[in-house]
Amino acid sequence: MSTLLRRLLQRVRLSAEAFPRLSLEDQQVLGPEILLSLMEIERSIETAEGTRQVKDNRIQALLQESIGRILGPGMEQELLVVMSPRDEWTLYCDLEHVDGRLAFVLFLSPTVDYTTDDLVVRVVHEAAHSEPHILTLTRPPFGEPRRLGEVLCDLVALLISGPAFVYSAVRLVQLRGAEKSRAFSDSHPSMACRANVLRNLAPKVWTSEALHQVTERAFEVIGELECLPEEAAEVQRLNREAVRSIPRYGPLATPESTWDQICASGDPNEQSSILLRLNAGLARRGLGR
Numbered sequence: 001m002s003t004l005l006r007r008l009l010q011r012v013r014l015s016a017e018a019f020p021r022l023s024l025e026d027q028q029v030l031g032p033e034i035l036l037s038l039m040e041i042e043r044s045i046e047t048a049e050g051t052r053q054v055k056d057n058r059i060q061a062l063l064q065e066s067i068g069r070i071l072g073p074g075m076e077q078e079l080l081v082v083m084s085p086r087d088e089w090t091l092y093c094d095l096e097h098v099d100g101r102l103a104f105v106l107f108l109s110p111t112v113d114y115t116t117d118d119l120v121v122r123v124v125h126e127a128a129h130s131e132p133h134i135l136t137l138t139r140p141p142f143g144e145p146r147r148l149g150e151v152l153c154d155l156v157a158l159l160i161s162g163p164a165f166v167y168s169a170v171r172l173v174q175l176r177g178a179e180k181s182r183a184f185s186d187s188h189p190s191m192a193c194r195a196n197v198l199r200n201l202a203p204k205v206w207t208s209e210a211l212h213q214v215t216e217r218a219f220e221v222i223g224e225l226e227c228l229p230e231e232a233a234e235v236q237r238l239n240r241e242a243v244r245s246i247p248r249y250g251p252l253a254t255p256e257s258t259w260d261q262i263c264a265s266g267d268p269n270e271q272s273s274i275l276l277r278l279n280a281g282l283a284r285r286g287l288g289r
Contacts, residue, residue, distance in 0.1 A: 001048060001078045004096035004103040005041060012037045039085035040094075044105050047080045054081045054108060056115040059123055061274050063106060066127035069160055069252060076101040083108050089176070093126045095135070102130055117281055118171045121157070121164045124275070128156035133248070142186040144237075150188055151197055151238045152245055158198060159205060159253035163263065164279045166202060166215050169195050173222045182228050192225045193235045200239050205246060205253065208260050 015034050019027060046052035059081050067077055084092070084107035091114060095104040106126055108114055114122055128134055129149075134156070137149030157165045173181045173191050184190035189197075202215040227235050254275070261267075262279050 001080065001103045001105075003098050004094060004105065005044060007096060008037065008041050008044075008094060012041070036085055040082070040105075040107065043082045043085065044080055047082050052082075054083060056081075056120075058120055058274055059106070059108075059115065062120065062123040063104065063127055065274055066124045066157075066160060067102065067104070067130055070127060070131050070156065071102065074100070078103045080105045081108065082106065083110055085110075087111060091122055091126050093129055095130055097130075097132075097135070104130065112175065117278060119168050121161050121168050121275070121278055122172075124157040124161045124165065125153045128153035131156060131249075146187050147189050147234070148238060148241050151194060151242050152249070154194055154198055155201060155242050155245060156249050156252060158201060159249055161275050162254055162259045162279050163211065163214050163218070164275070164282050166198060166218050167282055169198055170218050170221050173225060178222075178225060181225065182231075184228070184231050184234075189234060189238060190227055190231060192227045193231055193238065195219070195222065195225060196227065196235060197239050197242050201242055201246070204243060205250070206256050206259070208256055210260055210263050211256065214263055 012034055015030060015037070019030055019034070022030060043052060047054075060079060063079050063081070064077060067075065067079075078101065082105055086107075088107075088109050089112045090109060091106065093104060093106050095102060104127075106123065112119070114120055129138055131152075134149045134152050137145040137152070140146050154165075154169075169191070173195055176191060178192075181191040181195075184193065199215070199219050203212055206212065206215075258276065259279065262276065263283050265283075267280060
């Protein structure tokens with residue numbers, strides 16, 4: 001964890017060194033960013049020392065289970081779950097691979113409660129950032145590779161987490177509303193785009209008619225959510241790239257029969273897996289019915 005925190009401090013130091021040479025307009029943007037970055041580091045240190053804790057053990061357990069699936073059981077994990085100082089509605093993370101050890105800091109949103117059954121599975125998307133190819137794509141802060149990396153995190157989370165991840169995407173769109181769900185940036189596709197890609201991916205990774213019905217009924221809640229015209233070409237590109245990536249990430253998938261059994265009975269056959277228990281709980285509540 002010390003290597004990761006040193007890298008974050010180095011990033012802040014470089015920003016601080018550049019600060020005096022910037023225009024007043026740029027300083028007004030960078031100044032608050034430097035402060036927020038320092039607060040992230042401070043909160044991470046406090047969490048590591050045990051003086052600041054998030055009171056939901058499922059998040060840590062989800063990270064451990066997901067990263068173990070993605071990187072294998074031999075990867076040593078150092079995990080911190082920290083409440084973000086930023087007024088963000090999303091989760092985000094910082095991570096570092098060093099000598100067979102993963103240091104990973106997950107930052108929770110102070111404005112959206114991701115500890116609920118509906119949304120906690122979004123943690124798996126963040127865990128997917130640890131996958132080596134995705135990590136390479138998402139290292140740059142902006143650009144087409146970065147946006148593809150975010151969609152591939154969704155693909156990995158779908159394969160590992162099952163229908164619960166579909167439902168979490170629908171819930172986020174509901175919470176954000178249609179207008180905000182169409183907003184996109186140089187680093188992230190819109191939630192509308194990502195929901196459309198997920199809707200396209202689900203019938204390609206699962207052949208079961210029962211799973212098709214579950215996912216389609218979930219998406220019916222938000223209807224045909226169209227992206228902004230400026231993102232239309234990007235949606236097509238990301239759909240193509242995500243479909244091409246299914247063979248790469250297919251080996252990570254939870255067996256389709258597992259989701260079939262859970263959707264039919266609402267009873268997981270492996271109590272030790274928090275992902276199975278989450279899907280079972282949602283099935284009992286009538287997900288997709």
